Amino acid sequence: MKAQFTRRHALAALAVSTGSFLTACKKPEEAGKGGDGGKAASGDVIKVGEFASLTGKEATFGQSSHKGTLLAIEELNAAGGVLGKKLELITEDTQSKQGESASVVRKLVSRDKCIAILGEVASGRSLEAAPICQNAKVPMISPSSTNPKVTEVGDFVFRVCFIDPFQGTVMALFAKNTLRAKNVAVLTDAAAPYSVGLATFFKEKFVADGGKIAVEQKFSSGDKDFKAQLTAIKASNPEAIFAPCYYTEAGLIAQQARQLGINLPIFGGDGWEAPELVTIGGKAMDGTFYSTHYSPEDKAEMVQTFVKKFKARWNGEVPDAMAALGYDSALVLADAIKRAGGTDGQKLRDALAATKDFVGVTGKTTLDAKRNATKPAVIIEVKDGKFVYKETVNP
Numbered sequence: 442m443k444a445q446f447t448r449r450h451a452l453a454a455l456a457v458s459t460g461s462f463l464t465a466c467k468k469p470e471e472a473g474k475g476g477d478g479g480k481a482a483s484g485d486v487i488k489v490g491e492f493a494s495l496t497g498k499e500a501t502f503g504q505s506s507h508k509g510t511l512l513a514i515e516e517l518n519a520a521g522g523v524l525g526k527k528l529e530l531i532t533e534d535t536q537s538k539q540g541e542s543a544s545v546v547r548k549l550v551s552r553d554k555c556i557a558i559l560g561e562v563a564s565g566r567s568l569e570a571a572p573i574c575q576n577a578k579v580p581m582i583s584p585s586s587t588n589p590k591v592t593e594v595g596d597f598v599f600r601v602c603f604i605d606p607f608q609g610t611v612m613a614l615f616a617k618n619t620l621r622a623k624n625v626a627v628l629t630d631a632a633a634p635y636s637v638g639l640a641t642f643f644k645e646k647f648v649a650d651g652g653k654i655a656v657e658q659k660f661s662s663g664d665k666d667f668k669a670q671l672t673a674i675k676a677s678n679p680e681a682i683f684a685p686c687y688y689t690e691a692g693l694i695a696q697q698a699r700q701l702g703i704n705l706p707i708f709g710g711d712g713w714e715a716p717e718l719v720t721i722g723g724k725a726m727d728g729t730f731y732s733t734h735y736s737p738e739d740k741a742e743m744v745q746t747f748v749k750k751f752k753a754r755w756n757g758e759v760p761d762a763m764a765a766l767g768y769d770s771a772l773v774l775a776d777a778i779k780r781a782g783g784t785d786g787q788k789l790r791d792a793l794a795a796t797k798d799f800v801g802v803t804g805k806t807t808l809d810a811k812r813n814a815t816k817p818a819v820i821i822e823v824k825d826g827k828f829v830y831k832e833t834v835n836p
């Protein structure tokens with residue numbers, strides 16, 4: 442299921458659909474390397490940068506997000522583009538690696554002269570790139586990074602999803618009210634800002650509501666053996682385990698927990714969302730839960746239309762939360778470009794900041810004074826290897 446991504450999708454798709462001369466502007470050997478010396482294609486396209494983990498440990502995050510983003514860009518172009526210009530999406534792979542986000546976003550900003558940057562999914566990688574966009578006064582929109590610090594980097598940094606104080610609260614209430622747990626162990630990825638933040642917000646709410654943290658154990662992204670931490674967790678006698686990490690580790694954690702005879706509910710946040718969760722975790726994922734941003738089972742017409750279009754474009758694949766948020770991030774940007782009447786960085790920033798009640802597939806996006814959105818969360822249960830929609834929690 443490894444897809445091959447090149448950097449010029451949108452442009453290629455555009456050329457196919459319109460017979461435009463635009464592809465002729467790029468030498469074929471430049472595709473995939475993306476070098477065009479920073480020359481805008483004679484001002485008749487609007488260049489939008491995207492950075493995403495298309496490969497590596499969190500590859501499904503970047504691939505999903507990219508597919509949603511590209512679908513939106515293609516639809517906008519098919520409808521005539523924005524302000525009479527086509528959008529060109531220039532995508533760079535962060536390889537799920539530390540350090541890559543900064544270097545690829547620097548290229549998108551300085552070399553490609555993108556007017557805005559979409560990305561990343563993981564908060565740690567958005568945090569790496571945000572100062573570059575802020576300093577260059579190029580608006581950045583993260584589709585799905587939920588750590589509050591991302592938009593705190595500065596007034597050119599936005600997101601179209603909820604933030605982790607909300608997600609932590611949702612899962613604390615879920616533990617208390619649905620799991621009926623009073624004593625929860627927490628297992629945190631100390632190397633991921635997302636994990637550290639979500640663990641903190643969960644603990645605050647859970648303890649404030651009278652719950653107890655049995656024990657907190659830590660690991661580091663990329664670890665494969667969680668037996669020591671799980672043994673300590675078992676000894677602390679919790680009623681459930683909260684593991685706010687990404688799917689690779691979550692699958693291994695559940696598997697090793699079951700091997701150690703820990704048959705408690707294990708639950709996490711949006712970082713669990715990937716088909717690989719059950720590929721890695723297998724049967725061990727039964728009795729696990731996580732919160733996320735959207736469910737393709739949502740009956741809303743806009744969601745069902747999106748699911749249909751996405752499946753048609755991407756080989757029958759059902760769009761997940763990253764795909765939906767990627768899609769919305771591109772639409773929110775296009776809407777702001779229209780309202781700004783152009784792509785000047787400051788004007789575009791101001792238009793983005795004024796985004797209000799913009800209807801997308803993940804609900805209405807209104808950007809608050811801190812450039813964050815407020816949206817409902819969805820809770821998913823993993824049952825027999827399937828992701829089953831359980832409930833929607835409104836802010």
Ligand code: PHE
Pocket residue numbers: 502562563564565585586587588635711712713714733762763
């Ligand atoms: N919210 C996660 C983060 O901030 C990323 C994520 C979003 C993962 C949506 C899955 C789904 O790092």
